[in-house]
Amino acid sequence: MIDANCHLTFDSLWGDRHAIFQRARQVGVQLLVVSTDTCDGDRVARLIEAEREGHRVAAGWHPLFEAPTDALDQLQSLLHQHPTWGVGEIGLDTRQSPVDIGLFQGQLHLAKNRFCILHAVGPGAVDQAYQAVRAMAPQTRGMVHAFSGSWEQAKKWLDLGWYLSIGGPITRPNARRLRDWVRQIPLDRLLLESDSPDLAPVDWQGANEPASLVEVAACVAQLRQTPSEQIRQQTAANTRAWLDG
Numbered sequence: 001m002i003d004a005n006c007h008l009t010f011d012s013l014w015g016d017r018h019a020i021f022q023r024a025r026q027v028g029v030q031l032l033v034v035s036t037d038t039c040d041g042d043r044v045a046r047l048i049e050a051e052r053e054g055h056r057v058a059a060g061w062h063p064l065f066e067a068p069t070d071a072l073d074q075l076q077s078l079l080h081q082h083p084t085w086g087v088g089e090i091g092l093d094t095r096q097s098p099v100d101i102g103l104f105q106g107q108l109h110l111a112k113n114r115f116c117i118l119h120a121v122g123p124g125a126v127d128q129a130y131q132a133v134r135a136m137a138p139q140t141r142g143m144v145h146a147f148s149g150s151w152e153q154a155k156k157w158l159d160l161g162w163y164l165s166i167g168g169p170i171t172r173p174n175a176r177r178l179r180d181w182v183r184q185i186p187l188d189r190l191l192l193e194s195d196s197p198d199l200a201p202v203d204w205q206g207a208n209e210p211a212s213l214v215e216v217a218a219c220v221a222q223l224r225q226t227p228s229e230q231i232r233q234q235t236a237a238n239t240r241a242w243l244d245g
């Protein structure tokens with residue numbers, strides 16, 4: 001398994017990251033994709049360290065955090081220095097106003113020929129983000145993290161060549177909409193993520209961490225009536241294809 005999106009650089013995980021990765025490895029998670037919320041100096045230092053420790057990393061300005069006026073310049077120079085890095089989380093969160101579509105579009109532009117982690121949350125966000133991506137980011141290898149849309153919306157993203165990612169919320173028995181698209185998506189376009197420390201599976205004890213991916217994989221296997229091992233292997237192969245093009 002590969003955790004396609006986790007926030008190892010957050011204070012709540014960072015100090016304990018070696019033990020956290022050890023526990024993940026013990027249940028079959030081979031690699032973490034570490035994204036962040038800002039490109040501030042301490043976050044960037046942690047991304048550099050995480051990459052040195054063998055993980056894949058992505059930098060970006062998350063829509064729920066305030067970005068400085070030179071946010072795009074900062075990200076551009078960071079990406080220039082780190083050709084292997086992806087971009088994320090970036091996106092739209094319509095629960096908060098005003099929505100900065102310009103910042104999102106600028107970051108999408110910088111994500112060209114890189115892997116990209118998209119956050120689209122709140123009323124209309126999935127469709128607004130889709131319009132922006134369709135208009136300007138055909139060369140971005142993207143995934144929508146914790147995709148919360150319908151199967152009809154999912155199909156549009158798949159037509160753009162994007163991947164869709166699912167995490168702990170799929171384990172909620174009443175997550176009908178999520179379960180609908182997770183059952184129907186072609187298996188070669190699905191990614192798994194812990195989104196830790198957020199969004200733990202329902203039966204998970206304690207703080208969420210990448211090891212919880214085992215519960216996400218088991219739930220997907222049960223929903224699709226597919227052996228768990230096949231889900232683990234195929235989603236890991238998908239994640240490698242998304243990361244490396």
Ligand SMILES: [Zn+2]
Nearest residue numbers: 089118119145
């Ligand atoms: Zn997010």
